[in-house]
Amino acid sequence: MHDGYIFTLGICGSASDSSIAPACLDTMLAAIPPVKRAALLGEVLLSAGVPDLADPLSAPIWADLADAEAFFLVTPLVVGGLPARLAALLRHVVAAPPPLRPRHAALVLLGSATPATQALLDHLCRASGADLVGTVWLEPDADLTPTVRQQLVQLAQQTYRQARQLHPEALPHA
Numbered sequence: 743m744h745d746g747y748i749f750t751l752g753i754c755g756s757a758s759d760s761s762i763a764p765a766c767l768d769t770m771l772a773a774i775p776p777v778k779r780a781a782l783l784g785e786v787l788l789s790a791g792v793p794d795l796a797d798p799l800s801a802p803i804w805a806d807l808a809d810a811e812a813f814f815l816v817t818p819l820v821v822g823g824l825p826a827r828l829a830a831l832l833r834h835v836v837a838a839p840p841p842l843r844p845r846h847a848a849l850v851l852l853g854s855a856t857p858a859t860q861a862l863l864d865h866l867c868r869a870s871g872a873d874l875v876g877t878v879w880l881e882p883d884a885d886l887t888p889t890v891r892q893q894l895v896q897l898a899q900q901t902y903r904q905a906r907q908l909h910p911e912a913l914p915h916a
Contacts, residue, residue: 745911748902748905748906749812750778750811750813750905751779752778753780753803753813753814753815753816753831753885754825755816755825755828757785762816763816765886766852766886766890773812773902781799781806783799783831791890800830801855803889804838804854804905809839810845810890811846811908813846813847813848814898815847815850815866816852817883818852819851819853819854819855823859824862827895833862835866835869836866840870844873846872846901846904847866847875848877848878848897851880854879876899876900892903
């Protein structure tokens, strides 16, 4: 537990305003009590001079995942699988998993997953010790309608409730 609270990490495979993925993650995080953190993985920004493709967010996100009792992964799916930065992060997590301990996960996927993408997401859950609570599948061009919002809120709250069952002493007390 993170300072006595259930810590939830939200990871989004897009920071683009043209995708509803960030809004989906915001909706989910707003539906649960603190403590929570969001990591939005947008396009790779190249520095001046020689491009450095090392992602500065990988290590902090890995550290947050190691502390998390629950995590939400929201991402658009692209041709060939996941957005590049998210795919690289997941490969890093699978290659060097966080300490195994019970945690819960929720996935929101915009589009259809290839078998390889689904296998990577399943392996991420297993490698991190996460019980997959549920997955919401949305069309890539979906709108954040009241029905979609309700699905996201329900999944977020169900994931948080299951994490709380492992830590009934966590703040805030019900």
